[in-house]
Amino acid sequence: MSSQREDAAGASPADLPSLETLDSPTGSPPAASLSSLMELENCVSNLSLAHEIVVNRDFHFKPPSAATNSLEGRVKDIVYQVFWDSLQEQLSSDPPNYSHALVLLQEVKAMLASLLLPGHVRLRSQLDEVLDMELIQQQVHHGALHLHRLAGFITSTMASLCAPVRDPEVRALRDLKDPVELLREIFRVLGLMKTDMVNFTIQSLRPHLLQQAVQYERLKFQQILDKQPASLDNTDAWLQAAASEETAAFRARRDFPRPDSRGLPRPTAVLNRAYMCLLRWDPRHQNYPETVLMDRARLDDLSRRLHVLVLEASVLLLTSAQFGGVVFSLRGFVAKLRQSVAALLEGSHTREADLKRALLELGGTVLQQVTEALSARGGGGGGLPQESQDLLRGQISDLWKNNNPVRTLIGERVQGFLLATLQGGSPKRSPELPFPLGLVRAELAELGTAFGQIVRFNQTVFGPFYAPILRKLLLPPGEAETAEDSR
Structure with a gap:
């Protein structure tokens, strides 16, 4: 899927296929079938994410960004530039038009609120007081809005909430005089701070996730198996090949066996051999085990x-x-x-x-x-x-x-x-x-x-x-x- 998205992103509009040429069915898929597929995809996504968080100690989210040479990146840049150009035009008019700016301030307030912890009672109260949108609307109506004063409060609040790694970027905000550039940079840095908060939360929850990981992953995989009974077919073939190899090796060393009481290869020996096979896997001739x-x-x-x-x-x-x-x-x-x-x-x-x-x-x-x-x-x-x-x-x-x-x-x-x-x-x-x-x-x-x-x-x-x-x-x-x- 990811490779398909990347290919599409890197194509120019002329390269994109026409929808009329696709051999797709004219009717819609059954609702129940689509719902089951969405539930299955959600189950797989949750299982993969939880497993990655638990197993990969270096796991962290990165700020979303589209490749600059991709179709997605070019469209995003154009849309953003149009918005910021429109904001520049509004603020430069006489009298200034603050309609876009008010939307941005509301968004900034919501982003700052999402960074607050339960103990930030006083800061939350200040945020509601200074960024009171009804009061700001009245200030706009009477021509008394001080955008730089609000931006100063926002940057000070960001400085008190950001991780140390973001201190230089937050300090740089104070040197910006152009209101459009200032708002643009505030949004960019707030996006980085939100990603920092998510990663901090993941690190904080990892010890608790470790305690529940086995039961959670087992439960989620069972849900996948219930919806898709064939989800163990490759695993079955993988273990069958390992059992055949281990049985042959066991018979070859019958003079010095270490079997169980029944004279059969031990299940742990078969599993160990199966895992060892994963280190010399040939994707051209084998399907990877689902588990x-x-x-x-x-x-x-x-x-x-x-x-x-x-x-x-x-x-x-x-x-x-x-x-x-x-x-x-x-x-x-x-x-x-x-x-x-x-x-x-x-x-x-x-x-x-x-x-x-x-x-x-x-x-x-x-x-x-x-x-x-x-x-x-x-x-x-x-x-x-x-x-x-x-x-x-x-x-x-x-x-x-x-x-x-x-x-x-x-x-x-x-x-x-x-x-x-x-x-x-x-x-x-x-x-x-x-x-x-x-x-x-x-x-x-x-x-x-x-x-x-x-x-x-x-x-x-x-x-x-x-x-x-x-x-x-x-x-x-x-x-x-x-x-x-x-x-």
């Missing part, structure tokens, strides 16, 4: 970081195998090498061609840094055998392949680390990691902590929805039905 959709952006970001981290560790391992004993002990070499690797690989995860190009450039950069390190150590830049250089450059270039043995090895070790985190281990207290993962331990721990938090919260909220699906997948049909009936 994890609200965290998809966060999980996609973790997947990107994991991709870079695996490649970074792979490059470190290959470089160490060739020259590690010579240069890895040099002060600052590893940090500089890691910085270069991360910079060149950033953004290379989306397209195969980008990854190939980045790895090709990376091979040359690594060899250059090794050469510089040897020179600084006194070993001379010409001490690198050409055969070793070609071998390392080729090995780094081959890392673009998903089945590359070095990349596969590092990937399995990282996956094992994250799986251990899901199984209850603390990333910060995990045992010493094998080389070269120890060099990226801090990043791994941070990634594991973020992943674990998402998974635990999701499992707590949606556990009751996962349970019947897992029973159906892991128990024989008769036993699954008995377990379901006994609930």
